[in-house]
Amino acid sequence: MAKALIMIMLATSFFLSSIAQVTADQPYVGGYLDGTVVNGSRVIADVYFRDTDYSSIPSSKWLGTVISVAGALNNNPITNPSGVVYQNGLLLLSNGSVRWAPQAWLIGYPLCYYEKSVGNCYYVAYYERIDISSPSVTYKIFAYPSGQSHDNDNPAIYTWLNQTYAGDTTFLIGKQLHDGVYYKHFQFGVESNQRITETQWSVGNNMVAYYNGTAWYYYSGKTATYGNNAITWASGSAWGIGGEAYAGVDAVETDAQYVRWNYTGTSVSNDVSLWTQSGISYDWVSKPYQ
Amino acid sequence: MRKILGFTTLVALIIFSLVLFVESSTISDTDAAADVSSDGGPSSTSFHGIPFLTSMEITDPQIAPKYGINGYLHISNSPETPSELTLGEYEQCLVFLLRFVSFSPEVTETQVTLDPSGPGLSIEQVCKTGTFKVNDLISYNVSKTITIKAGETIPVALILHKPPANFAGWVSFPAGPVGISANVPIIDDTEVTVYG
Numbered sequence: 001m002a003k004a005l006i007m008i009m010l011a012t013s014f015f016l017s018s019i020a021q022v023t024a025d026q027p028y029v030g031g032y033l034d035g036t037v038v039n040g041s042r043v044i045a046d047v048y049f050r051d052t053d054y055s056s057i058p059s060s061k062w063l064g065t066v067i068s069v070a071g072a073l074n075n076n077p078i079t080n081p082s083g084v085v086y087q088n089g090l091l092l093l094s095n096g097s098v099r100w101a102p103q104a105w106l107i108g109y110p111l112c113y114y115e116k117s118v119g120n121c122y123y124v125a126y127y128e129r130i131d132i133s134s135p136s137v138t139y140k141i142f143a144y145p146s147g148q149s150h151d152n153d154n155p156a157i158y159t160w161l162n163q164t165y166a167g168d169t170t171f172l173i174g175k176q177l178h179d180g181v182y183y184k185h186f187q188f189g190v191e192s193n194q195r196i197t198e199t200q201w202s203v204g205n206n207m208v209a210y211y212n213g214t215a216w217y218y219y220s221g222k223t224a225t226y227g228n229n230a231i232t233w234a235s236g237s238a239w240g241i242g243g244e245a246y247a248g249v250d251a252v253e254t255d256a257q258y259v260r261w262n263y264t265g266t267s268v269s270n271d272v273s274l275w276t277q278s279g280i281s282y283d284w285v286s287k288p289y290q
Numbered sequence: 291m292r293k294i295l296g297f298t299t300l301v302a303l304i305i306f307s308l309v310l311f312v313e314s315s316t317i318s319d320t321d322a323a324a325d326v327s328s329d330g331g332p333s334s335t336s337f338h339g340i341p342f343l344t345s346m347e348i349t350d351p352q353i354a355p356k357y358g359i360n361g362y363l364h365i366s367n368s369p370e371t372p373s374e375l376t377l378g379e380y381e382q383c384l385v386f387l388l389r390f391v392s393f394s395p396e397v398t399e400t401q402v403t404l405d406p407s408g409p410g411l412s413i414e415q416v417c418k419t420g421t422f423k424v425n426d427l428i429s430y431n432v433s434k435t436i437t438i439k440a441g442e443t444i445p446v447a448l449i450l451h452k453p454p455a456n457f458a459g460w461v462s463f464p465a466g467p468v469g470i471s472a473n474v475p476i477i478d479d480t481e482v483t484v485y486g
Contacts (some may be wrong), residue, residue: 026339026341028339028342029466060346062344062346064342064344066342068340077319086339087340087342089342091344099344099345101342101343101345102344103343105340108338108340108357109357109358110343110357110358110359110475112475113343113348113359113475113476114410114411114475114476114478114482115344115345115348115475115476115477115478116466116478117412117478117480117481118464125373152418153416154415154417154418154461155416155465156414156416157413157414157415157416157421157466158402158411158412158413158464159411159412159413159414160410161409161410161412162409162413179333179335180333180334180335181335191342193346193347221361225339226339230337231340233335236335236336237335237336237337237338238335238336238337238338239337239338239339239340240337240338240339240340241339241340242340242341242342243339243341244338244339249425250399256392288434
């Protein structure tokens, strides 16, 4: 009897710690636009997975690339976030399919969620974009399946219409110091449910920008590692993207508005410069996202 | 004596299990404030992570309720609906399956709105001659709002019309159940590509 109870308790302990471990993962590494905090009505990044051997990703894992932005009321004053974070992300799965999962969060709970398959890893480009126009938020994906569709600027455009939360009317872009913490209000990067170490995966983030009312604009870019990547504050706490540092991921290729994240085994440090330029974003597509 | 030893071992294991669980949970929820202060200067602000959820987490009854998710709507192709089709001269009928999964005995049903011109997903296709909205080509065979009980699967027929003649330059476009909204997370597993 005692032996049976011991076995049950050991199994229970293993089971409970396993559940906690699942939620403890969510490795993340990203970047942010490093400039004075301003309001923006749209954010965007061009992302791709095409250099990744998807077949080496275990079926229990996903490789994501996510843009995240803090919501705010523009009379609150303009630099005070509401605590809501809007996220638009794509996931590469072990079968090569790419799924889209827009979502919004407040103090650790999701406010809305949608998921749909939007293509595969061979697509030459996807643009992830989030627009705010109170009382609505639209999450968009511009999917370019081939070089021809890219050259001709003929994407399929997926839009998920949802609502703003906490009275948000605008997004915050850039960086600000609040109560001793630097908040990086618009971030882009890579995230998984668990670290993918089985292949030297590669994810590109390009044309990272925000819309300032007249043009797509960008600041210089720096890395933001987990724990140093607070994006908003709420209920007296700082809230950052992910659940732990994505160990082994480096920023191996950079240029203005561009970084390629690569699992090499070497971890990129926090606040490393990705690019120093800033200005109006010029794209090689004729901006159907304009 | 043997009984006392067994009981003591049992109590010790219970305490060990709880400590292990609480420690693991704490790691998942909060990091030390030092992580924040190392970047922004002296601060006592606590730091929390925001996870990114996917269908792997949302469909897991062990994980989803931790985030206040009590169920989800799953949409899939019916077995007779192809993932690729050629749109000839006539409209096409495609059948999709809507299933509501509940994690709570208190959540017994959900209301789902199907309105191609309403909130939810919309799809546009850019082609040589302009941009057409796939939602404008779609109508449903059911009323605008339906109730789906927990565990129930409801087939919904979607009528897909041809794009207007002035968009003749299109090569292919994605189609599927657009304009669907509900008060629970939606996981849309449908995949249909239409060719000319």
